[in-house]
Amino acid sequence: AQSVTQPDIHITVSEGASLELRCNYSYGATPYLFWYVQSPGQGLQLLLKYFSGDTLVQGIKGFEAEFKRSQSSFNLRKPSVHWSDAAEYFCAVGADNNNDMRFGAGTRLTVKP
Amino acid sequence: DTEVTQTPKHLVMGMTNKKSLKCEQHMGHRAMYWYKQKAKKPPELMFVYSYEKLSINESVPSRFSPECPNSSLLNLHLHALQPEDSALYLCASSQWTGNQPQHFGDGTRLSIL
Numbered sequence: 001a002q003s004v005t006q007p008d009i010h011i012t013v014s015e016g017a018s019l020e021l022r023c024n025y026s027y028g029a030t031p032y033l034f035w036y037v038q039s040p041g042q043g044l045q046l047l048l049k050y051f052s053g054d055t056l057v058q059g060i061k062g063f064e065a066e067f068k069r070s071q072s073s074f075n076l077r078k079p080s081v082h083w084s085d086a087a088e089y090f091c092a093v094g095a096d097n098n099n100d101m102r103f104g105a106g107t108r109l110t111v112k113p
Numbered sequence: 114d115t116e117v118t119q120t121p122k123h124l125v126m127g128m129t130n131k132k133s134l135k136c137e138q139h140m141g142h143r144a145m146y147w148y149k150q151k152a153k154k155p156p157e158l159m160f161v162y163s164y165e166k167l168s169i170n171e172s173v174p175s176r177f178s179p180e181c182p183n184s185s186l187l188n189l190h191l192h193a194l195q196p197e198d199s200a201l202y203l204c205a206s207s208q209w210t211g212n213q214p215q216h217f218g219d220g221t222r223l224s225i226l
Contacts, residue, residue, distance in 0.1 A: 043119075043205075043217035043219040043220050044156070044205075044215075049214050090155055090156075094212045100158050100169060103155035103156055104155065
């Protein structure tokens, strides 16, 4: 079965600074990769997804992610963080041959003024 | 605004009560999911319905009973819950299962007294 590791439990960045959140996956075939964001008291919102094709994926709210097969990674980036980006971020991996999506443990983002 | 609607938003119940959580989507999705999320943890998959048939039950205790009356509705019937069942219960839907991105509701915050 597929699995996901998010090495950073908590990251703090200053507003306006760049951001990179790490995600490593484990899966034998081509994975289907997702980044979700969860604000306090709310459900998860899809930021972006990778299925195939261009390895640099653009998402909503100015986020992008790059799929690197050689590193089994799918890191999320944003060039300039806004205070409203403070939230919990989950990387997830899905597969063709099963019906469930596996989430990483999440990275909590704090944005300093 | 979320496209997956969950009711109620909050629920407090005793261990002997019977209650139901409801989830509705009108996106024409044919897969629906229940997740349980404890504080500061990722969502844990409980059940998956595909074309109104239960396709995954992740060894969930029988005090949780899912029901999918039609392709737009998903219920979770609760009976004789334990305090450790207190959590955020998230519903999600996708076009079909496997590699499709899931759309989440804002959840029901459940507290067991």
